[in-house]
Structure formats: structure tokens, C-alpha cells
Amino acid sequence: MTKEIAETPGVRLPWAGKVVRMEEVEETLSYFWRMSADNVRISQNMNVRTSVLNFVICAQDIPSAQRASALLRNLSSTHIARVILLILDMSAESPTDVTTWATLRSFPIISDIMRHSFEQVTILASGAATRASASLIQPLLKPDLPVYLWWLGDPPQDETLLHKLTDLSSRVIVDSNTFLTPEQSVSTLSTFLQEAPDSALSDLNWGRITPWRQLVAQFFDVPAYKPYLAGVYNIEVEHAVAPLARHLASEQGDISPNPALALLLAGWLKNSLNWKVNGSEENLHDPETGTHIWNIVRNTGPLHMDIATKETTTKLGHSGRGSIQIRPRVQSGIQPGSLCLVRLSSTVENKRATFTINREDETDNVLTSAHLPEEGGTLPQRTVNVATPQDASILLHDELEIIGRDHLYEAALHEVFEMLAE
């Protein structure tokens, strides 16, 4: 199947290294290592070759692949052994074809004296070859190392392809901030997880909401506020959209409008508070404004456990009805999809409380406040920084350090799926 490179001009990808036949990849890389060792001897650098993982990147076009390849220089400290950059040309008119490039990439770590190197193999597959992607990469994986798969953009409609690649992978990473159809793709992922329950899935957006989760949780670390967690009846989340509210893709691939972050945060809260969506017609999704409203049934708890001598019973906190609202806020100057507001309203024993995290301007600072009118008004507000790494390489770095499944993320994803299904 490997293309006879010499016979056709083919695609030129100078950043991907030397064009090689697929069966010559290993031999070529060995040659590159020997060259590198010679360079090290001459320049007196130290070459750090620690092998920790295989990293497979799946892109659906060359510009996305090139962007992903560029950010790998920031991932050298994760000690990637080999990167396989798989470009799938799915267009119907493309002929069946496979082209392969290989290179050895080397970047300084700590100082210029010490360098980390990893191997990169780029494969461009088109036509029927795309369906054989798993077979293409399988022989190229370094043995006995975990495989991380980063799928760029929306998950494929062809679930077979994703399933085959997932079977090879220890962990699949997506970035829902770059989904062109966020609601549909989030649902696709949830379905995928249900069908492949052994797969570990993660989303760079889950890392982006971590500071917000910490701030929301922090309200209820205060003993005086903790009872109000059981009384939360309304959750409001706002996410940034670019002016004009039209579909827009930035240079980094961010899409506007994109409620994925807001949905994940709402899904996390819904799961943590043990809420159920009330399947009523009052639930609303207004495509014009981008507003979502769900009516829910609260079974909040357990916040206290009554421990009996012989039996353990759980006393639920409060129950009743409530709502989750997600709406866009037009705000230029910040990354589309970023969270702008989280507000939790609560009542306990006829005492009200409102907990708010609000981004008031274009900075990464938010104002947090707790308002309890029956208990002394508003306590001191404070400004804190919620800067999350916008650079995907930093979020990826964190993901590549995790082995195993993130059950909390998966639960939040399933909640989002259920909400969107209503």
C-alpha cells in the first residue's frame, strides 16, 4: 500500500521530515539517532532519551496537523517516545493513498546543554486507506508503552474508525472547545463511552473549568455556608460568545458560539448535586439566542449521614424543583466559550443565599461573592484569577500525565448528554 514516493510528486510537508516508505520508518529513525549521537559528541550536549509514551494525533486536514506538530515542542518534558501524526483525508474525491514522513525532533530542556529528542512519524492517508488507520499505525507503536490518542476537532461520524483507534489507545483526548457542532459532538462522545465502557476519555475543556470548580467548591468549605449546598435550587452559567454571535473559528481553532465549557460545568454540578432533569415541555433550547433552560428535580444530598448502631441510613438534604440555565454573553476580548458567570441560588429554612462568580471584564479575574440577606448581607467580595492555560500544550501536558479514567469527567459528560437529550 505504501506509495512509491519516487514516482509521484505527492504532497510536500517539509515540517514532517523525510519522506520514507512505511517499511523503512524504523531503519530511518535509527539512522537519525546515530546522527544525533554524533552531533551530541561534537556539541557536548547531553541527550535525554526517556521513553514514557506513544502519542498518536489524528487530524483531518494538513493545517490542523501542522499546528499540532508545532506545539509538540512544548511537550518534551512529558518524555514522549514517539509521535504518530495521522492525517486523514476523508474527502470523497481523494484517491486511496498513503504517504509517510519521519523525523527526529530535539528540543532543549532546562538549558540548551540538555536536549530531549523524540521520534515523529507523519502519515497522510486518503480514500479507502483512512478506514485502515488502525492497521497503519499499529506496527509503528513503540512496544510496552501506553498510547495516548489526541483526536483533533469533532469526533468522526464513522464510529467504527474511532472505536478501532480507541482499541489501540490507553486514553483518548479531545478538545470540545474546537468542536464545530458542540452539542452534537458531546452527545456523540457520551454515546461512544457508553458503547466502549473500557475506554478512557478526556477533554481539554475539563481542565479549563478546574479553577471554576475550585471556586464553586470553596464557597461550601465554609461551615456557615455548607448547609446552603443542599438548598441550591437554581444554577445559572454564562459563556462568552464573539460579537455577532455567528459561527466563527479563530486561528487557534476556537469556535463561537460554543457552550461546551458551560455544559460541562452544569453537568458536573448536576451530577454532584444528584439532580434529575424533569422531562417536561418547559425545558427550553432557543437556537436563536443560544439559551438552554432545564427544569430539574432535586434530590440533593447526602450532606449528612445518620449513622445508626446496626444500620446506616442516609438522610437526604432537601428536595424539590429547580432549574439550570445556560446562556451566552456577548463579550469580546476573551476566548469564545470561556465561562463568564456561575451563580447558585439557594434557600434553607426560608433563608436565601446567592453565590456568584462573575467575570466583569476581559481579564482572567473574577469577582466572587456570597450574598445572604437574612444573615448579614453580603460578605466581602474578592477578586481572584482564573487564568487557565489557553495554550493547548499545557492542558495536553497535564492530560499526558494521567493514566486511567477520569470517572468524574465521564459522569459530567453523561449528564450533559442527558440534558441535551431532553
Next chain:
Amino acid sequence: MPQRSVVEAPNPLREGLRIKQSPEPCVMVIFGSTGDLTHRKLLPALYNLALEHPLPAGFSVVGFARRPYDDETFRKQALDSVNEFSRQKPVNPQVWESFASGLFYLQSNFHDPAGYEKLANLLNKLDQERGTSGNRIFYLSTPPSQYPEIIQNLGAAGLNRNRKGWTRIIVEKPFGHDLPSARELNRQVGKVFKEEQVYRIDHYLGKETVQNILVFRLANGIFEPIWNRRYVDHVQITVAENIGIEGRGAYYEESGAIRDMVQNHMLQLLTLVAMEPPIAFEANAVHDEKVKVLHALQPLVGRDVINNTIRAQYGPGWVSGHQVPGYLEENGVNPASTTETYVAMKLFIDNWRWAGVPFYLRTGKHLPKRVTEIAIQFKTAPLMLFKRSDAQGQVEPNTLTLRIQPDEGISLKFGAKVPGTDMQIRSVNMDFFYGSSFVRQQPEAYERLLLDCMLGDSTLFTRRDEVEAAWSFVQGILDEWQNEPRSSILTYESGIWGPQAADEFIWRDGYRWRRP
């Protein structure tokens, strides 16, 4: 009816988050708030905690000192501190404004009871206005001579406990000048505060790499089985500084290397390396095991001190390309001073794990570079198949080095065959660098320790009996040194690794100091 009890469940929103709990709103009162420690360490650490938001809303700081400042002056000073010393630069103006609104200043002498009454009123007011709920931390950042009167006045003003919230006190090192003064200080603290309220701080324990000693030992199955007298030949602990006394002559004259470094930092490192696994990673369980090590130290008394310790002062020389004066020529130093700037010693731990294994400790000022490391040298292979004549090289013992600072990391030295037809063996190092493996910025030691105190976790602080056990060991050395003539103090040229006698001291045992 069965008896029922209500158990407070953890915050369900904390699941999966790295910080498992944030502290309750509280006030930190810093005594000596215009001093160097507050300026360089405490305020930058608190700002970083505010920026990364483990600090709760309403958190407040009250500076308590003699200088005629007001709130605004204190805030301005604090901003200067943060601008200069925070690891997070530039300062975020909005976060700073929010943090600074919780900074207050109270001018008073430490001996004036009226100052403590004013403090009590201010704290009550902050409880009302900022929701700090009676939770208080008193931080003693003054010269140690002022600790007793501050503690006594806090007690007299009823500030040592309150009905609404918790009260804790952080005591900076040095905790005592010798064993009797440490016991006396403990007694005075104990009269006013319960032991669980007292947090004796040794910032070394807040360093990530120091905490990693326990993780390295106890979270990896392969090291603990060889972590004993059967496999370990000897241990070297080095805490070297390239700086001198930096204008603190008066302080250092009263202290010296043994009080400044050995009694606290170095014995803490020793206990972490030598302790038995605790039954849980929880404050008292860890303290219990550390205290056992200190109690098991073979006491050095009388001639043992002379035979097992070296003390010296730095003379003139060159350090980091600069010519530096000798210790006796430094400002504030008595020209006939007997204060040591360098100590080397050999210790034994009399327990089943370590019996017969020498632990060599050395620390000094104006040494070639700043480095803290623990090196565990293992015994050689029982039978050397590769004779030296065949190997054309030197088979060195395996050494595991835990580097605390700088270049935090771990390295393991082992022998490897040099490629070729002959049997040549060379030692190679397998290195792990924190900096290259974890891109995440490490928090400053004070950030971790201040946060732990707010959360009521004293694992990384020192307990009363731990401090006294450490002093108890050091006291024997201090007593013997006092009886020795001035001439017994050696001199070493600044910029080298200590006096020649220290090299001879370890050569006698067939070893040599590592060159870190």
C-alpha cells in the same frame, strides 16, 4: 432505640480536585510585620495563595509592630514586598486590590497590654465585617527574645482561645538557644496554648523535595527493602551555603552553624531519611517516628564530641568570583569569636535498622556553592568478578542522591560497561530532575506551610518533644565545645569545601566527602 450520631460529610464538590479543602475565613496576626521575614517570605506567600485562590474570602492580615505605620503604609510596604519577592510576576492589580483590602496595621509595643486590647477589638471587628468567625493565627516573626512577652500578653488578653472559632500560633525558628531555653519556651507556650494550637515552623519541611523524601521511600516498593544497615554503607547529608553571614553578625554570633542548621534543618532531614514508616500519613504518626529517630541518636558527650565533630570558621578567600573577608573580620563579630561557621560530624542511630551505619553531616558558610543533598551510599557487590586489572576502570559503589536544592531531583549512580571488546566499567548517573519532569511551578515552602496551618494540619511542623529531643542531642556537643580552647576552632579558606581536617576526619573511616 439505637443511638445515632451525625457525621459531617465532606464537601461533595471537592471530589476530583487537587485541593481537597480550602481553609475557613481567618485572620493572621503577624507580630514583627515590618521585619525581613514578613517582607521577603510571608506577604509574598500570602499573595500567591490569594492569587491561586486557596485563600478564603474574608481572609485578613493584621500587622502588629512598633513602627508608626497605618493601614495604607502597611499595604504599600506589602505591595513592595510582593513586587520584589513574589514568584508570580507581574502583580495582578485587581487581585492585589482585593487582597490588600484585607490588610490592616496595628502599632504597638510588644510589652504593652493596651496594644493587645486594641488587637482584640480589631479582631472582633474583623469577625463582624469580614466574616472571619473568630478564627485566628498568631505568627511570631519577631526576634526570639520577644516570644515570651508576646505569648504572655496574648494569654492575658484572652486571645489564646475564643468560643467562636479556632486559635493557632506559629512560632518561627530558632526555637530556643539550647536545651534549657527550648524547654523554658515550651513551658511558657504551654501555659498559654495547648500543644495542638502550636505550629513550630521549619521552612525546610515545606519544600517539595523534602516532602518527596517520604514519597520516594514509602510510595515505591523497591527502595524500602534495601533502606537499612544490610545494604547501606553510609549516608552523607550536606547543607552548603556560598553566602556568608550577610551582615547578621550579631545574630550569628549567638547562633553558629550548629544552632542555625544542624539542630533544626539537618536533623529534620536525618529523621526523614532514617525514620520507620509511620502508621499513617498524619501529623502525630509522622512526629512519633521522627522522635524515635532523635531518641535513638547515639549521644555525643565528652571525648566523643572531639572525635566525631569538626568545627571551623571561614577565613578570607574568593567565593563566586568575589573576594570575601574572613568571619572574624565581619561586622558585628567578636575578633576572638568561637562561633563556628562550619560543622562536620559523624552520628550513629542505635536501632535495628541503622546500627553501625555512619551518618555524616556537614554544613558551612562560604563554601563553593549552595547545595543541599542527601547521599545514600550502598555497600559494594559481595564478590567483584571484574578485577581492576581486567576492567581498566574503577567500580564505584552505588550512590542514591536526593538533591533538595538547587536542581531538585534524584540520581542513582551505577556501573556500566564501556562499549568495546575489553571489560571496562564506568560509573554513570541516572538522573531525575524535578524541573524537567514537572513543568508545574513549585509553591514556595511558606505557601504550603501557611496553608497547612490554616487547615489545621501540623504534619510538616515540629512537635514539642521533637524540638526537645533535637536540642537534647545537640546540647552534649555545645557543652563539650564550651570547654575546648579557642585554638580548637579551625579555619578554612572561603570558597573551598571546608577545612582539611574535615577531609581527614572522613578519610579515617575510609570514605571521602562527596563533591556536590
